Amino acid sequence: MLVFWKENLVFLAVPKTGTTAIEGALGPKAAMVLRDPPTIKHAPIYRYRRFLKPFFVQAGGQEPETMAVVRDPIDWLGSWYRYRARADLDGHPNSTKDVSFDEFVLEYVKGKPEPFANVGSQAKFVCDGEGQIAVDHLFAYEDQDRLIAFLEQRLDVTLTLPRLNVSPPRAAVLSPAVEAKLRDKRAAEFEVWQAARQSS
Template identity: 70%
Template sequence: MLVFWKERLILLAVPKTGTTAIEGALAPRAQMVLRDPPQIKHAPLYRTRRFVTPLIEAAGGEGFETVAAVREPVDWLGSWWRYRRRDDLAGHANSTRNVPFEEFVDQYARGKPAPYASVGSQARFVGCGEGSIGVDHLFRYEAMDRLVAFLEERLGTTIELPRLNVSPKHPMELPDHVASKLRRKRAAEFEVWQAARG
């Protein structure tokens, strides 16, 4: 998470949406950089409003807006699945090393997924707790150029994005019945992505 004081802007770090690269480019320009541990770096909107916003307001800051990116849900899940296949997670409950992508997505679509498929919700991350989007400026990961253009204009700077924290490539196949189940059970994920600027 990055806070830009003069510009009254908070950049939320939705996991697996290129936020590490954005942080790498803009951290020197930010007044507050919350990067570690991951629970703080990736604080969702509701937690930001509960803990970060009061801190800002106590220091005399007001009128801050939020900006974030969300990723197409199947692609987002694919990034998580590939990320959790890495060597250092082998044998861990979160490892997807021996889990086919189809099974990972099927588990994610359940009410209580297996630990390896428990990766949160983009809709909940950017939501305001009432089933609607709470982030002021929401962009699609797939249209990163629009997010970058917004940040360049808002911050009055040029941004060169490095490629950081990229999950290794691995083939992903998703049968129609699993894709349909995902859309039915996790409809909010697709609705949020559709509503973002693309």
């Protein structure tokens, strides 16, 4: 999470959406960089509203605007799948080394997935308890030009995003049947991503 106090903007870091690169580029510009522990770095909108927003409002006398980035749900899951296949997770319950992408996604759509597929929800990250998008500015990961233009204008910077925290290469292709199940069971993920794309 990045807090730009003078610009009245809070960047909420959805995991696996390029947030490490944004943090690396904009960290020096931010008034606050919340990078540890992960529950704070990747605090979703509901947690931000409950714990941090009241403090910021009290301290600054105004309500900061929020922004976040979401990614094509299949691509997002593919990034998690590749990331958890790295060697340092060998033998760990989170490892996807010996799991196919279909198996990973089928586990993900369960009510209580096994640890290796328990990667959260982009929709829950950016939506309120009623399922409505609750961040002020939502961007699609795939539309980097719009994201960069917004940040440059809002923060008065010239921005070049490095590639950081990139997942190791690994094929991540879904079978049609599993993709259909994902779209059915996790429709909200696709709806949020489409909303971000349509706002472009």
